[in-house]
Amino acid sequence: xxxxxKGVTKRIRGTFCRFIDNFLVKRARSxxxxxxxxRTTYSFMNWDHMKNYNKKEDIVMSKEVITxxxxxxxxxxxxxxxxxxxxxxxxxxxxxxGFTRAKNAxxxxxxxxMDFCIGTVTFILIGASLLLGEDFLGFIGKPGLDIFTxxxxxxxxxxxxxxxxxxxxxxxxxxxxxxxxxxxxxxxxSAVISAFIYPIEAHWIWGGGWxxxxxxxxxxxxxxxxMVGGISALIGAKIxxxxxxxxxxxxxxxxxxxxxxxxIGALGVFILWLGWYGFNGAAATSLRDLGSIFLTTTISPAIxxxxxxxxxxxxxxxxxxxxxxxxxxxxxVAITAPCDVTDAAGAVVIGAVAGLLVVFGVWLLDYKxxxxxxxxxxxxxxxxxxxxxxxxxxxxxxxxPGFQIALDNGAIKSQGLFYGGGFGQLGLQCLGILSVxxxxxxxxxxxxxxxxxxxxxxxTPEEELxxxxxxxxxxxxxxxxxxxxxxxxxxxxxxxxxxKGEVPIDKAVEVVKVTGREPVIPPTxxxxxxxxxxxxxxxxxxxxxxxxxQQSKFEDLKIAMNNIGVSGITVTQVLGCGTQKGITTRYRGxxxxxxxxxxxxxxxxxxxxxxxxxIEAARKALYTGNIGDGKIFVYDVENVVKVRTGEAxxxxxxxxN
Numbered sequence: 001x002x003x004x005x006k007g008v009t010k011r012i013r014g015t016f017c018r019f020i021d022n023f024l025v026k027r028a029r030s031x032x033x034x035x036x037x038x039r040t041t042y043s044f045m046n047w048d049h050m051k052n053y054n055k056k057e058d059i060v061m062s063k064e065v066i067t068x069x070x071x072x073x074x075x076x077x078x079x080x081x082x083x084x085x086x087x088x089x090x091x092x093x094x095x096x097x098g099f100t101r102a103k104n105a106x107x108x109x110x111x112x113x114m115d116f117c118i119g120t121v122t123f124i125l126i127g128a129s130l131l132l133g134e135d136f137l138g139f140i141g142k143p144g145l146d147i148f149t150x151x152x153x154x155x156x157x158x159x160x161x162x163x164x165x166x167x168x169x170x171x172x173x174x175x176x177x178x179x180x181x182x183x184x185x186x187x188x189x190s191a192v193i194s195a196f197i198y199p200i201e202a203h204w205i206w207g208g209g210w211x212x213x214x215x216x217x218x219x220x221x222x223x224x225x226x227m228v229g230g231i232s233a234l235i236g237a238k239i240x241x242x243x244x245x246x247x248x249x250x251x252x253x254x255x256x257x258x259x260x261x262x263x264i265g266a267l268g269v270f271i272l273w274l275g276w277y278g279f280n281g282a283a284a285t286s287l288r289d290l291g292s293i294f295l296t297t298t299i300s301p302a303i304x305x306x307x308x309x310x311x312x313x314x315x316x317x318x319x320x321x322x323x324x325x326x327x328x329x330x331x332x333v334a335i336t337a338p339c340d341v342t343d344a345a346g347a348v349v350i351g352a353v354a355g356l357l358v359v360f361g362v363w364l365l366d367y368k369x370x371x372x373x374x375x376x377x378x379x380x381x382x383x384x385x386x387x388x389x390x391x392x393x394x395x396x397x398x399x400x401p402g403f404q405i406a407l408d409n410g411a412i413k414s415q416g417l418f419y420g421g422g423f424g425q426l427g428l429q430c431l432g433i434l435s436v437x438x439x440x441x442x443x444x445x446x447x448x449x450x451x452x453x454x455x456x457x458x459x460t461p462e463e464e465l466x467x468x469x470x471x472x473x474x475x476x477x478x479x480x481x482x483x484x485x486x487x488x489x490x491x492x493x494x495x496x497x498x499x500k501g502e503v504p505i506d507k508a509v510e511v512v513k514v515t516g517r518e519p520v521i522p523p524t525x526x527x528x529x530x531x532x533x534x535x536x537x538x539x540x541x542x543x544x545x546x547x548x549x550q551q552s553k554f555e556d557l558k559i560a561m562n563n564i565g566v567s568g569i570t571v572t573q574v575l576g577c578g579t580q581k582g583i584t585t586r587y588r589g590x591x592x593x594x595x596x597x598x599x600x601x602x603x604x605x606x607x608x609x610x611x612x613x614x615i616e617a618a619r620k621a622l623y624t625g626n627i628g629d630g631k632i633f634v635y636d637v638e639n640v641v642k643v644r645t646g647e648a649x650x651x652x653x654x655x656x657n
Contacts (some may be wrong), residue, residue, distance in 0.1 A: 081282020230382020
């Protein structure tokens, strides 16, 4: 109504027109050959020409522009999802490293790096064409090298996306076969999985193969990736055999071998959970579909973890940390196939079953099948991959935004059994599970047996005991600045009560006073040989006192020694246990029989300071009244020689002043 408003309107109209022309129309013209009179779109802002507005023409134009924006927006999200799936490699590396022993950490990191790199090479050469190539009889894609010969028209996004999924399949196997597999053999079977086993069965499901043609539904890979990786892990671990010390030679009872770094394992789980939003959601084609997928992908692992926590708390007396971490992954694996076609109620049930199934799976392998799986890969991926694929036939519902999309594309035939769809879809899911499982079991068994017969699959016992970091990669330790913890390190109970100011009466032990009484030598025993120095009554006696104590008490002991004039000490970090054999507890449901606890071993050599003073000062500094306060050992010393000066005996122990 005034010149100012007209000027503002004109500037807005001009800006909008330039945006349409430069950002949308020019790009749309390269994609759509049927853009009709693009400039008519401007009439939306040209109020003076509204009477000449051709509504039908502009609606067609607007729909094409919106379609173009929508396709490109989700194309970008598709690639972001692929990047998130690649980032999951870091999660798998952290989980496997944390759940195994420190002496193999470098080997595990190397395997997780190389299964992606080697997988990329084999996927370029053959895997991509077998998966994405022109369908041949519903079984495989036509082999070819289009990535080199027809790069201009190549589908770059689809290649990258399927490549990162392929690498995930191979890395699942690594965890179950950890700590005893030859690195060269691992590289070979990882290449086989990426080149042939995964691409062919994935073509059946996603590449236009026979399973996709009949309506089998696996949206993001519970079957194609996790079940296949889990079955390969099961067969590989069985052929490979358990780690040394996993099962009692006498009773066959499983021994727990705790992972060396649960915090790193937990970090890996969080990384995987984040990556799973791309894993499940990258193929979404609408905002509502994507939102529903994110919702189910969040609910299922959360429910699985809570159920697992409650169950282990009841069964074992405390919530099992590593098992709950596995349960989070189990819930994610189980929801992967039906994430787009199920609702919140279905996700709750799927997650609850996954939380129980993972505990059952670990128990089944440890106690019944006697298969050593250090990270629980079989329980997480195989069992929950099967469950998630099967659950699609139970919980698929048309109320989920992705159901209609899948139905229109022929990716599903009907609702699940619990939503009135009958047994039709459930039967298709079972057919897919059986066929893919059979293909995987046969091909991976052949691969493992051939590798075992030629290259050898397992390292030698000596190499396994020393650790694969040093024997396979020439690296003494992945933690160069830290003391290696040993094969049976478990820190629980080492200082919890020692840090308390009060000692429970029922745990207090009587302190026995040292009397200095000479030991009684049996008549049949030979009298100890005394040194020439000891025979000389004028020579000061030299005594070595070795004190084994709690780590938390070391500073107190050091101050006590300094107060009585003992300044020279030798300190060693050691592992050990007394007659109580450490602490009887459980790790992942298996008993820890003999636990080697971390201790400090402090050694002092005295001559001028009375031995009784050292013993009394050490006892006062270390005493709490609890079992495990430590012990003091006293030894006679034959002689002492100072290397620099050649001084011997008492003189060698004295300072420069």
